[in-house]
Amino acid sequence: MGSSATPGSPDALADLLEGTGYLSDTGVATAAFLALRMRRPLFCEGEPGTGKTALAVALADGLGLPLIRLQCHEGIDSAQALYEWDFPRQLLHLRALEAAGDGALEVDAAERSLYTERFLLARPLLRALTTAPCVLLVDEIDRADDEFEAFLLELLDENAVTIPEFGEVRAETPPLVVLTSNRTREVHDALKRRCLYHWLEHPDLPREIAILRGRLPGIGERLAGQIADAVRRLRGLELLKPPGVAESLDWGRALLALGREELDAASAAATLGAVLKYSEDLDRARSGLDALLSRER
Template structure:
């Protein structure tokens, strides 16, 4: 347990994540109040990285549930290992010589040894931990309702085994890229924080922290150019991850300055759509680099 947002901020910085005051305060309150933290924002603003950094800073396991269209109960909570159950049943039949006690056999089939714990159940069993529910906006309404029930109780009942309750509520981070609106009921259960792209100074600091060999001038040039790209109407504006990729590519090529030639050679590190590349080239790399 950390005792203040400043202490949590220092712990996050020690593992390479540079939070602003808002992020540090929201994460601290989520931990202190035992409430999930719903992080929303554009792709590349550091939502997933926050959960990873919190697990490292707090020295607890990270358990990740990656949401997608069609995700269901068995993928998120638990399932039974049917192949192993079938082999076990055959072994019991062979050992009994045909006089198998069906009640005892059924009881042995639905024991903990055959239970496949998925991320939500693992988080309840292994807490304290950080549970990352990534891209919850990709799941459907039914899964949201199911998730709301689990997060509200910090417990689940497995009919064959009984209740599994977290001794300490996991620190839950839910992320959304806002591909659709998440229902108010889930948001009300959570603390909320919108993550913006970092300021120029903070993005330069992130680049220098992650890439210590990166010259400060080149870091500033990359961060400034990326900020101008974000102001354009691109299909996928670059995030911090793309800034890091661009700076890494320039460093690998031995470039000490970002000019039009080096930008053209490495544009694929920061732009991921052909239409975006065409638009930037049409505007002119010299104009973008010059601001």
């Protein structure tokens, strides 16, 4: 990505992100700015719901670039991430050639015609190499296995890939790569060394209030403060899945949909399903609603 597209400072990038609705702290803005300026992948690690994926979306939106997302999962392989050949269309093409030649095929010419861009199904990584410039989000890399991690490392080093039947595909402009991890397993040092690293924390109370007020038009300062404070207390409990910012926003939307202007015990009990997703977590929260809603501010 050319430096002309890069905001001139971390503060300028923070302002750009804020224009998309993403409120970054100084650490996030600086890490993202350096990734842009140094043309290095950005490896974002942290608890679920801390804004890792949203950062990549906001960067693409703010910079006016296409976002290409690769969602990693257990068992993902290079074919799913890079490319596949469209075998059904290739078969139809062969049949058309046979029909045109009255059943006779010139084998070498037919084979060459099969392996062209027309029949190449580009998956996210190949699309990122051929879409210049763009933001490539490799989401939850910790869910993939070691073999895929090694493959990804090689591709990031070269910004190119060789397709045996087709040839080399090289990025004219390397994508801005954002990798995320929820740390379900440790990602190898070789991949981390290739990247700039940033650990994302949940936002502090004032920033979470600002996020709620910025993303939910019509929410009052009192309700936003009550939600942010209650969510902060929920994160301090031993929950199976502590709520992230997305759950804070869902809670706010649920309360606004019910016409609530403040968070009391009755409205909290009725809407906890917007913020907690396990029955055990719901039981734990409901058993301590008074403590959850008491505010010391």
